[in-house]
Amino acid sequence: xxxxxxxxxxxxxxxxxxxxxxxxxxxxxxxxxxxxxxxxxxxxxxxxxxxxxxxxxxxxxxxxxxxxxxxxxxxxxxxxxxxxxxxxxxxxxxxxxxxxxxxxxxxxxxxxxxxxxxxxxxxxxxxxxxxxxxxxxxxxxxxxxxxxxxxxxxxxxxxxxxxxxxxxxxxxxxxxxxxxxxxxxxxxxxxxxxxxxxxxxxxxxxxxxxxxxxxxxxxxxxxxxxxxxxx
Ligand SMILES: C[S@@+](CC[C@H](N)C(=O)[O-])C[C@H]1O[C@@H](n2cnc3c(N)ncnc32)[C@H](O)[C@@H]1O
Numbered sequence: 001x002x003x004x005x006x007x008x009x010x011x012x013x014x015x016x017x018x019x020x021x022x023x024x025x026x027x028x029x030x031x032x033x034x035x036x037x038x039x040x041x042x043x044x045x046x047x048x049x050x051x052x053x054x055x056x057x058x059x060x061x062x063x064x065x066x067x068x069x070x071x072x073x074x075x076x077x078x079x080x081x082x083x084x085x086x087x088x089x090x091x092x093x094x095x096x097x098x099x100x101x102x103x104x105x106x107x108x109x110x111x112x113x114x115x116x117x118x119x120x121x122x123x124x125x126x127x128x129x130x131x132x133x134x135x136x137x138x139x140x141x142x143x144x145x146x147x148x149x150x151x152x153x154x155x156x157x158x159x160x161x162x163x164x165x166x167x168x169x170x171x172x173x174x175x176x177x178x179x180x181x182x183x184x185x186x187x188x189x190x191x192x193x194x195x196x197x198x199x200x201x202x203x204x205x206x207x208x209x210x211x212x213x214x215x216x217x218x219x220x221x222x223x224x225x226x227x228x229x230x231x
Contacts, residue, residue, distance in 0.1 A: 007175040007183035012061075012085040014178045025093040027067035033124055033153040034212045034223040041210070043073055045151050045227045046120040050075040053119040056143070058107035058136075058152075059126020063090030063100065070099035078103060080110045082127075107131060111139035120149040129154035129188050133168075133198045141202040144230040150204055151228075156211060156221040157189040164191035168198075195226055204228040 031043040047053060050073035057066045060079030067090075069075045079102045081087050087104040094100050103110065107127035121140050123129070128136060129152070140150050155173070157164035165171055170186040177183065190198070192209035199206060206228045211221035 006083070007185050008083050009085065010183060011175055011177055012083045012089070016085055016089065018178060019089075022092045024096060025067075027071045027094060027097065028064050029068070029072070031065050031068050033151075033225045034214075035125075036212075036214045036217065036222075039214055040212045040223070040225060043069060045208075045225075046122060046149055050120075052076070054116065056080065056110070056114070056118050056121045057126065058111075058121065058123040058128060058140075059130065060090060060102065061086050061126070063094045063102055065122075065124055066090070066102070067094035067097055067100050070094075070097050075099060077101070078110075078114075080105060080107050080127075082106055108136055108139055111136075111143050114143060117145045118143050118148060119145055120151065122150070123152040125153060125155065128152035130185065132170075133188055133190075133195075134201075137198055137202045137204065141204050141230055144204075146230055148230045149207075149227060150199075150230075151226065153212075153223050153225045155187070155189075156224045157191050159220050159222050161220065162189070164194065165189050168194070192224065192226065195224075199226075199228045204230055 053075050055075050055077045057079040060066050060081050063079045066077040066079035070077045076099045084104040087102045090102040170188045173187040174182040174184050196206045208227045210225045212223035213221040
């Protein structure tokens with residue numbers, strides 16, 4: 001039998017081999033929703049004053065955005081990631097920052113087990129789009145305060161000439177490893193209308209759906225950024 005390494009674990013292990021995991025870092029000066037620095041909105045879509053607010057990030061990786069929100073906006077942020085190596089990395093980079101906490105595990109389980117509610121929940125190419133939406137969005141909605149915000153960015157479903165799915169099923173995509181090899185994953189590739197339909201079933205209403213495309217580097221929109229609110 002052939003054991004299959006999780007793509008997200010493999011990605012983190014390769015990245016870790018090439019970086020110093022114990023390095024203390026200063027958080028980035030801006031929240032990023034796409035892979036291009038400075039493109040599109042920043043933290044303001046999570047709310048205009050985040051000081052003292054309770055936030056959760058689903059799929060935080062090494063924690064750059066969570067650290068930014070805690071240090072620059074004085075929010076209380078919990079970053080969750082499936083891969084323990086990413087959480088080790090996040091803690092060693094940003095564990096010293098007040099208001100930033102990191103925990104390993106599945107986003108769905110953390111939402112189910114969390115105590116209290118959150119003012120905003122967000123995902124940057126993280127668990128939203130990688131986990132069955134009918135399960136994840138229902139838990140997100142249950143954990144948000146009334147008026148609370150869900151914001152998430154996903155790879156644009158029409159990137160590089162693709163087409164959004166015509167049903168609610170995931171399709172095969174791949175993760176590009178630091179060494180440029182690829183590993184397959186399942187991804188829910190919805191357009192904004194399909195996300196709106198799924199969100200509304202759980203009591204969330206879309207405020208905005210923005211397509212991000214670098215004007216010089218991208219021939220197609222690369223990122224879909226959705227902001228929704230709990231009614
Ligand atoms: C493309 S990376 C993005 C990381 C980070 N948000 C960033 O922008 O740097 C996707 C991350 O989501 C995590 N992930 C995937 N599925 C998850 C799940 N169900 N629960 C928690 N984390 C998940 C992966 O382990 C990986 O670290």
